[in-house]
Amino acid sequence: MAQVTLNALRKVYPNGFEAVKPASFTIEEGEFVVLVGPSGCGKSTMLRMIAGLEEITEGDLHIGDRVVNTVDPADRDIAMVFQNYALYPHMTVRKNIGYGLKNRKIAKDVINQKVEEAANLLNLNDYLDRKPSQLSGGQRQRVAMGRAIVRDPSLFLFDEPLSNLDAKLRNQMRIEIKALQRRLGVTSVYVTHDQVEAMTMADRIIVMNGGEIEQIGTPSEVYHSPASTFVASFMGAPPMNLLDVSRENGAVMVGGQQVAEFTGSGSVTLGVRPEDILPDANGSFEINVTLIEELGAHRILHAVWAGQPIMISVTKDVAAETGPLRVAIKPDALKYFDPQTGRRL
Amino acid sequence: MKRIKFETIVDHSILILGSLIMILPVVMLLQMASTTDLETMRNGPGLVFGDQIPINFEKAMFEASGFSGENTGLSMLYNSLILGFGFAIGKIVIGMMAAYAIVYFRLKFATMAFWIIFTTLLLPLEVRILPSYEIVQKLGMLNTYQGLIIPLIASATATFFFRQFFRSVPEELIEAARIDGAGPIKFFIDILVPLSRTMIAAMFIIMFVYGWNQYLWPTMITTDEGMFTLVRGIKQITQTLEGTNLPEYGKSNILQIIAILPPVLIVIFFQSWFVKGLTESDK
Numbered sequence: 001m002a003q004v005t006l007n008a009l010r011k012v013y014p015n016g017f018e019a020v021k022p023a024s025f026t027i028e029e030g031e032f033v034v035l036v037g038p039s040g041c042g043k044s045t046m047l048r049m050i051a052g053l054e055e056i057t058e059g060d061l062h063i064g065d066r067v068v069n070t071v072d073p074a075d076r077d078i079a080m081v082f083q084n085y086a087l088y089p090h091m092t093v094r095k096n097i098g099y100g101l102k103n104r105k106i107a108k109d110v111i112n113q114k115v116e117e118a119a120n121l122l123n124l125n126d127y128l129d130r131k132p133s134q135l136s137g138g139q140r141q142r143v144a145m146g147r148a149i150v151r152d153p154s155l156f157l158f159d160e161p162l163s164n165l166d167a168k169l170r171n172q173m174r175i176e177i178k179a180l181q182r183r184l185g186v187t188s189v190y191v192t193h194d195q196v197e198a199m200t201m202a203d204r205i206i207v208m209n210g211g212e213i214e215q216i217g218t219p220s221e222v223y224h225s226p227a228s229t230f231v232a233s234f235m236g237a238p239p240m241n242l243l244d245v246s247r248e249n250g251a252v253m254v255g256g257q258q259v260a261e262f263t264g265s266g267s268v269t270l271g272v273r274p275e276d277i278l279p280d281a282n283g284s285f286e287i288n289v290t291l292i293e294e295l296g297a298h299r300i301l302h303a304v305w306a307g308q309p310i311m312i313s314v315t316k317d318v319a320a321e322t323g324p325l326r327v328a329i330k331p332d333a334l335k336y337f338d339p340q341t342g343r344r345l
Numbered sequence: 346m347k348r349i350k351f352e353t354i355v356d357h358s359i360l361i362l363g364s365l366i367m368i369l370p371v372v373m374l375l376q377m378a379s380t381t382d383l384e385t386m387r388n389g390p391g392l393v394f395g396d397q398i399p400i401n402f403e404k405a406m407f408e409a410s411g412f413s414g415e416n417t418g419l420s421m422l423y424n425s426l427i428l429g430f431g432f433a434i435g436k437i438v439i440g441m442m443a444a445y446a447i448v449y450f451r452l453k454f455a456t457m458a459f460w461i462i463f464t465t466l467l468l469p470l471e472v473r474i475l476p477s478y479e480i481v482q483k484l485g486m487l488n489t490y491q492g493l494i495i496p497l498i499a500s501a502t503a504t505f506f507f508r509q510f511f512r513s514v515p516e517e518l519i520e521a522a523r524i525d526g527a528g529p530i531k532f533f534i535d536i537l538v539p540l541s542r543t544m545i546a547a548m549f550i551i552m553f554v555y556g557w558n559q560y561l562w563p564t565m566i567t568t569d570e571g572m573f574t575l576v577r578g579i580k581q582i583t584q585t586l587e588g589t590n591l592p593e594y595g596k597s598n599i600l601q602i603i604a605i606l607p608p609v610l611i612v613i614f615f616q617s618w619f620v621k622g623l624t625e626s627d628k
C-alpha cells in the first residue's frame with residue numbers, strides 16, 4: 001500500500017512523438033484509479049512509465065516515499081496484469097504464480113503456502129498443476145491476478161486486463177477484481193478504454209485524450225460535471241448531447257426559442273445528458289423523433305431539434321413513436337462549453 | 346465394410362513403391378553383410394540371407410583396419426558421435442546466444458551484426474577451407490576434436506531461425522518476467538530456452554545429421570587414424586583392401602549400416618518431441 005505521485009511526468013518516444021504530455025496527480029493509499037481514454041491517447045504509456053517498463057523522459061515518479069524514476073521494475077514493489085495475461089506457457093499455474101517469489105530467493109515452503117493462499121482466494125485450487133494452455137480465458141485471467149497478488153505489492157497495475165474476455169465474463173471479472181482490491185486494500189491503477197469499466201470500478205477516473213489529462217474526478221463528477229466536450233462525449237452511453245447554440249443578451253436560444261439563461265453573448269456549446277430530456281405533453285420544446293433504438297429497459301430516441309441531431313433516453317414505460325414529440329428539460333442539467341476550446345464555461 | 350476408394354489404392358501404391366525404392370539399398374547392404382565376402386565377390390547381391398552378420402559385425406566393430414590399428418569401427422563410431430553431438434549442441438548454444446543478443450539487447454549495430462552473420466551463408470566451408478585449415482593448423486588443433494568441431498560451430502542458419510523465433514515471443518512475456526525479477530540470464534534459462542524446445546529439437550536434427558555427414562573437413566583435419574569418423578573411415582577400408590586380398594564387403598557393409606543408424610534414430614527420437622511440442626501449442 002502506497003501513495004503514488006506523478007510530478008510533471010512526460011514521455012517522448014525516440015521517434016520524437018510526445019505520447020504523454022506533462023502529467024501531475026497523486027493517487028492516495030488504497031485508491032482505485034482508472035485511466036480511461038480512446039485508443040492511442042497514452043494510457044498504456046503512462047502505466048508503463050509507472051511500472052518502469054518505459055523510460056521516463058521528464059518529471060518525477062514517487063511510489064511510497066521513494067523517487068523511483070530509475071528503479072528497476074522488479075524493485076518498485078509493483079505487480080502488473082497484462083491484457084494478454086502474459087503467463088509463462090511452459091510453466092504450470094503453480095509455477096507461474098510462484099515465479100516472482102522464486103526469483104526473490106524465498107524459501108520453497110513459504111512460496112508454496114503463498115501460492116495456495118492466492119489460489120484459494122481466486123478459486124484456482126483445482127488448476128494449480130495445469131498449464132495455461134489448458135485453462136479458459138477467465139481462468140487465465142485469474143492466474144494473472146494470482147501472480148500479482150502473491151507478491152503483496154504496494155501497487156497493482158492493470159493494462160486492459162479484461163478486454164480479451166467475452167461480455168458476460170468481463171462483467172463478472174470486473175466485480176471480482178474490484179472486490180479483491182477492496183479486500184486487499186492495495187493502491188491500483190487500471191487502464192481501460194471502456195467507459196463502463198471506468199465508471200463502475202473507479203474511486204477516481206482520469207480521462208485522457210491525445211496525451212493530455214482532460215479531467216480527474218470521481219465517476220459521478222466526471223459524468224455529471226464534465227470538464228470538457230471531450231469528456232462529455234466520451235463518458236456515458238449514449239453520450240451527452242452537444243448542440244451549437246447562440247446567446248442573445250444572456251438568453252440561450254435554440255431554434256429561435258429561449259431555452260435557458262446564461263450570461264454573455266455569441267455562440268456556445270450546450271450539453272445535456274440524454275436522460276435529462278423528458279417527454280412531457282406540457283413541455284416547452286418540440287423535437288422530431290426519427291428513429292427508436294430498443295434496449296429493453298430503455299429506449300433511445302434519435303431526434304432532430306431545431307436542425308441538430310439529439311438523443312434522448314427514456315424508460316421502457318414511456319410510449320414512443322416517431323414524429324413530433326414535446327419534451328421538457330431539467331433546468332440544472334444544462335452544461336455550457338466554449339465552442340473553440342471545448343472547455344467548460 | 347467401408348468401400349476403399351480407387352484413389353486411396355493409387356496413393357498408397359505410390360507411397361509403398363517410394364518406400365521400397367528407399368529401403369532397397371539398405372536391404373541389399375544387409376544381405377551382403379550376411380554372407381561371406383567370397384560369396385559376395387562371386388555372386389554379387391543376392392536374394393538369400395546368410396548367417397555371417399554376427400561375425401562381420403564383430404569384425405567391423407573391433408578389428409582394426411589401416412596401418413596403425415587404431416581405427417576400429419568402435420573408435421570411428423565414437424568419433425562420429427562426438428562430431429555429431431559437438432556440432433549440434435555447439436551450433437545450438439552459439440546460435441541461441443547470438444540470437445538472444447541480437448533480439449533482446451539494444452546493441453547499436455545489432456541489425457548490421459545480424460546481416461553480417463547472415464551473409465556468411467554465402468561462404469560455406471568449401472569456399473574458406475584453406476584459410477580455415479591454416480588457422481586450425483597454426484593453433485595446433487589438427488587431429489583433435491576441437492579442430493574438428495570449433496571452426497564449423499558458428500551457424501548463420503541456427504542464429505537466423507532462433508532470431509525469428511525469439512521475435513515471435515510476445516513482448517508482454519518479457520515484461521512480465523522483468524517485473525517478476527528475472528534478469529537477462531534467468532530470463533534466458535527459465536523462459537526462453539524452455540519455450541524454444543521444439544525449435545531446439547528441430548535444429549538438433551538438422552545440425553546433427555549435417556555434422557555426422559561431414560566428409561571434406563574431417564578428411565582435411567584428421568590424418569591420425571584414431572581420429573577418423575565413420576563417414577571418412579569407410580572409404581578408407583574399402584580402398585585399402587583392394588589388393589591381392591579379397592575386399593571385406595561384409596565388414597564395410599556393416600559399417601555403412603552403422604553409419605546410417607544414428608541419424609535415423611535421432612530423427613525418430615526427436616520427431617516425437619516435435620509432434621508433442623507442436624500439438625501442445627502453448628505459445
Ligand SMILES: Nc1ncnc2c1ncn2[C@@H]1O[C@H](COP(=O)(O)OP(=O)(O)OP(=O)(O)O)[C@@H](O)[C@H]1O
Binds near residue numbers: 041
Ligand atoms: N515505441 C513507440 N514509439 C513511438 N510511438 C509510440 C510507441 N509506443 C506507442 N507510441 C504511440 O504513443 C501513443 C500512445 O500509445 P499507448 O500505447 O500509450 O496508447 P493507449 O492509450 O494505451 O492505446 P490503446 O487503448 O490502443 O492501448 C500512440 O499514438 C502510439 O502510436
Ligand SMILES: [Mg+2]
Binds near residue numbers: 043044045159
Ligand atoms: Mg494500451
